[in-house]
Amino acid sequence: MDLKGYNSRIANDVNVALARELAVGEQKTLKEAMMHLPMSGGKRMRPMLALLVADAVSGSARRAMPLALALEIIHNFTLVHDDIMDKDDFRRGVPTVHKMWDEATAINAGDALFARAIEVLSTLDAPMTVFREVIHDVACMVRQIGEGQQWDMEFEKQKKVTEEDYLKMIERKTALMFMTGAKGGALIGGGTEEQVKAMWEYGKHLGVGFQIHDDWLNLMGNPKEFQKPIGGDLLRGKKTIIVLHAFATMSKKELAPVMKGFGKEKASKAVLAAAIKALAPSLKYAQDKAREHGNMAVALLKVLPDSEFKATLKDLAIYAVERRH
Amino acid sequence: MDLKGYNSRIANDVNVALARELAVGEQKTLKEAMMHLPMSGGKRMRPMLALLVADAVSGSARRAMPLALALEIIHNFTLVHDDIMDKDDFRRGVPTVHKMWDEATAINAGDALFARAIEVLSTLDAPMTVFREVIHDVACMVRQIGEGQQWDMEFEKQKKVTEEDYLKMIERKTALMFMTGAKGGALIGGGTEEQVKAMWEYGKHLGVGFQIHDDWLNLMGNPKEFQKPIGGDLLRGKKTIIVLHAFATMSKKELAPVMKGFGKEKASKAVLAAAIKALAPSLKYAQDKAREHGNMAVALLKVLPDSEFKATLKDLAIYAVERRH
Numbered sequence: 053m054d055l056k057g058y059n060s061r062i063a064n065d066v067n068v069a070l071a072r073e074l075a076v077g078e079q080k081t082l083k084e085a086m087m088h089l090p091m092s093g094g095k096r097m098r099p100m101l102a103l104l105v106a107d108a109v110s111g112s113a114r115r116a117m118p119l120a121l122a123l124e125i126i127h128n129f130t131l132v133h134d135d136i137m138d139k140d141d142f143r144r145g146v147p148t149v150h151k152m153w154d155e156a157t158a159i160n161a162g163d164a165l166f167a168r169a170i171e172v173l174s175t176l177d178a179p180m181t182v183f184r185e186v187i188h189d190v191a192c193m194v195r196q197i198g199e200g201q202q203w204d205m206e207f208e209k210q211k212k213v214t215e216e217d218y219l220k221m222i223e224r225k226t227a228l229m230f231m232t233g234a235k236g237g238a239l240i241g242g243g244t245e246e247q248v249k250a251m252w253e254y255g256k257h258l259g260v261g262f263q264i265h266d267d268w269l270n271l272m273g274n275p276k277e278f279q280k281p282i283g284g285d286l287l288r289g290k291k292t293i294i295v296l297h298a299f300a301t302m303s304k305k306e307l308a309p310v311m312k313g314f315g316k317e318k319a320s321k322a323v324l325a326a327a328i329k330a331l332a333p334s335l336k337y338a339q340d341k342a343r344e345h346g347n348m349a350v351a352l353l354k355v356l357p358d359s360e361f362k363a364t365l366k367d368l369a370i371y372a373v374e375r376r377h
Numbered sequence: 378m379d380l381k382g383y384n385s386r387i388a389n390d391v392n393v394a395l396a397r398e399l400a401v402g403e404q405k406t407l408k409e410a411m412m413h414l415p416m417s418g419g420k421r422m423r424p425m426l427a428l429l430v431a432d433a434v435s436g437s438a439r440r441a442m443p444l445a446l447a448l449e450i451i452h453n454f455t456l457v458h459d460d461i462m463d464k465d466d467f468r469r470g471v472p473t474v475h476k477m478w479d480e481a482t483a484i485n486a487g488d489a490l491f492a493r494a495i496e497v498l499s500t501l502d503a504p505m506t507v508f509r510e511v512i513h514d515v516a517c518m519v520r521q522i523g524e525g526q527q528w529d530m531e532f533e534k535q536k537k538v539t540e541e542d543y544l545k546m547i548e549r550k551t552a553l554m555f556m557t558g559a560k561g562g563a564l565i566g567g568g569t570e571e572q573v574k575a576m577w578e579y580g581k582h583l584g585v586g587f588q589i590h591d592d593w594l595n596l597m598g599n600p601k602e603f604q605k606p607i608g609g610d611l612l613r614g615k616k617t618i619i620v621l622h623a624f625a626t627m628s629k630k631e632l633a634p635v636m637k638g639f640g641k642e643k644a645s646k647a648v649l650a651a652a653i654k655a656l657a658p659s660l661k662y663a664q665d666k667a668r669e670h671g672n673m674a675v676a677l678l679k680v681l682p683d684s685e686f687k688a689t690l691k692d693l694a695i696y697a698v699e700r701r702h
Binding site: 076077078079081082130133136137155156157159160161162163164166167168169170171174175180183184187188190191192193194195196198199201202203205206 | 402403404406407458461462480481482484486487488489491492494495496499500505508509512513515516517518519523524526527528530531
C-alpha cells in the first residue's frame with residue numbers, strides 16, 4: 053500500500069476515533085472548544101507514523117491506536133496554546149480557538165485536550181514495562197516541546213542565534229513528536245532494542261527534515277498549495293535555518309535585500325520577492341540539509357523486515373522533505 | 378501524630394522532592410517559571426491527603442509519593458493557568474507567573490508542569506491495574522477540573538445559577554483533586570474495594586466542605602489570618618453558595634445592601650460591611666453545610682483500621698471546615 057493509500061485509510065480511522073474520544077464531558081463550551089481544531093483537518097502524520105511503525109515491526113497498528121490518538125490530540129493541544137502565544141487568528145483555514153471563544157477558554161481547552169490524551173493513552177494494551185515507558189516518553193515529550201516553544205519565542209528577541217541553537221529548538225518543538233511516535237510504535241509492536249532505537253532516530257531525522265523543508269516551503273511554496281502565507285516567517289523575523297545561514301555566510305551588502313523584508317510585517321510583495329531571490333544560496337543549503345535528513349531516516353529503516361509498511365515508511369521520509377504543502 | 382505534626386513532616390519531604398523533581402530540563406526561563414509558584418509555599422494539603430490515606434490503609438506513604446507529588450504539581454499548574462484566566466496579579470504573596478514573565482511563558486510553564494507531573498507519576502511502583510487506574514484518574518481529574526473552571530467563568534456572566542450548579546462546579550474544580558488523592562492513596566496502599574470507594578467519597582466531602590468554608594472565610598475570615606482580601610469574591614460578583622442562598626431566600630428589600638457590594642469592585646468598606654451583615658443567615662447556612670460535609674467525611678473513615686493516621690484524617694476533615702486561613 054502506498055503512502056497516500058495508507059494515509060487515507062488511517063486518517064479515516066483516526067478521524068472516527070477522535071470524534072468519539074473527544075465527545076466527552078458535560079461542559080458544552082469546553083467540549084466544543086476541544087473539538088474545534090482536531091475536527092477541522094490536519095494531515096494526521098503523527099498518528100500515521102506510530103501506526104505505520106507498529107505495522108512494520110509486527111503488523112500491530114491496531115494496538116498502537118491509543119498512542120496514535122494521544123499524539124494527534126497532543127499535537128492539537130500544542131497548536132491551540134501556540135496560537136494564543138503567537139497571537140495567530142487562523143489555522144487550517146478556520147479561526148483559532150481563542151478567536152472563536154476567548155483566551156481563557158482556549159487555555160482551558162488546550163489543558164483538557166492534553167488531559168484527554170493521557171486518558172486515551174491509559175487504555176493502552178501493553179506489558180507493564182512498555183506501558184510505563186510510553187507514558188513517560190509522551191509526558192517527557194510534552195515538557196520538552198515546551199522547551200522548544202520557549203526557545204522559539206526567545207530566539208525572536210535574541211541577537212545571536214546559531215544553527216546549533218535552531219536545530220536544538222526544532223528537535224524539541226517538531227521532531228520529538230515524531231521520535232516519540234516512531235519509538236512508541238516500535239515498543240508497542242514488540243520490536244527489538246535495536247529496532248526501538250533506530251525508530252527513535254528515524255523519527256528525529258524525519259522531524260528535523262520535515263521542519264527544515266517547512267521553513268523552505270514558507271519561502272518557496274506555491275501559494276495555491278502551501279496553506280500559510282508565503283514569506284510569513286521572514287516578515288515576522290523568525291530565525292529559520294535559511295536566515296541563520298544567510299547571516300553567517302553573506303556580506304552586509306548581499307544581505308541588504310533580505311534585511312528589507314526580515315521582521316518587517318508590512319513589507320511589499322516586491323521587497324519580499326527580492327529578499328527571497330537574495331536568499332537563493334541559503335535556500336539551496338536548507339533544501340540539501342532537509343534531503344540529507346530524509347536520506348538518513350531512510351537508511352535507518354534497514355533494521356526492519358521488508359514489507360509494504362517498511363516501503364511506506366521510506367515514502368514517508370521522502371514525502372517529509374519533498375512535499376509541496 | 379497530630380495533623381500539624383504530620384503536615385510539617387510531609388511538607389518538608391514534599392518540598393525537598395518538589396525542588397528535585399522540578400529542577401529539570403535545559404531551558405532556563407521555562408525551568409524558573411515552572412518552579413516559581415510551587416516553591417513559593419502552599420499548605421501541601423493535597424499531597425498530604427494521598428500520603429495519609431496510604432499510611433492509614435497500610436503504612437505505605439512512601440510508595441504513594443509519586444502520586445502526592447504529581448497532585449501538588451498539577452495543583453500548581455492549574456493555579457498558574459487560572460491566574461492568567463482570572464487576570465490575578467498576586468498569589469501566596471508573590472507576583473503570578475504571567476506577571477513575573479508574560480502570558481505566553483505562563484501558559485507554557487503550566488503545560489510543562491502538567492507534563493512533569495505525569496512523568497513523576499509514571500515512576501509509580503504499583504501493580505499494572507493500580508498503575509493504569511491511577512494514571513487514568515489523574516488525567517480524567519485534570520479534564521474535569523477544566524470543566525469546573527469553565528463553569529466557574531460562565532457562572533459569573535450567567536443570570537440563573539442554582540445551588541446544584543454551584544455544587545457541581547466546586548466538586549470538579551476543588552473536590553476532585555482531594556477525591557483522586559484519597560482514592561489513589563487507598564489504591565496504592567492496597568486497600569479493599571470498600572476502602573477505595575469510601576476514600577473517594579471522603580475526598581468529595583472533604584473537598585466540598587473545604588470550598589464552602591473557603592467561601593465563608595472570604596467574607597468572615599480575619600484579615601490578619603486569611604491570605605486573600607476579605608470580601609473579594611463578593612465584590613467580584615462570584616456566585617458562591619452564600620450569595621446563591623441569599624438570592625433564593627431573601628426579599629428584594631433584604632437583598633438591597635448585598636447588591637450594593639455584589640460585583641462592585643470599588644465598593645467602600647462600609648458598603649462591604651453592610652453587605653456581610655445582611656448575609657448573616659446565608660453565612661450561617663453555608664457554615665452549617667460545610668460542617669455537614671466535614672461530618673460526612675469523618676463518618677466515612679469507619680472503613681479504616683484504627684490508627685494514628687485514621688485519627689489524623691479525622692482531624693483533617695475537621696480542619697477543612699473549621700480553619701481560619
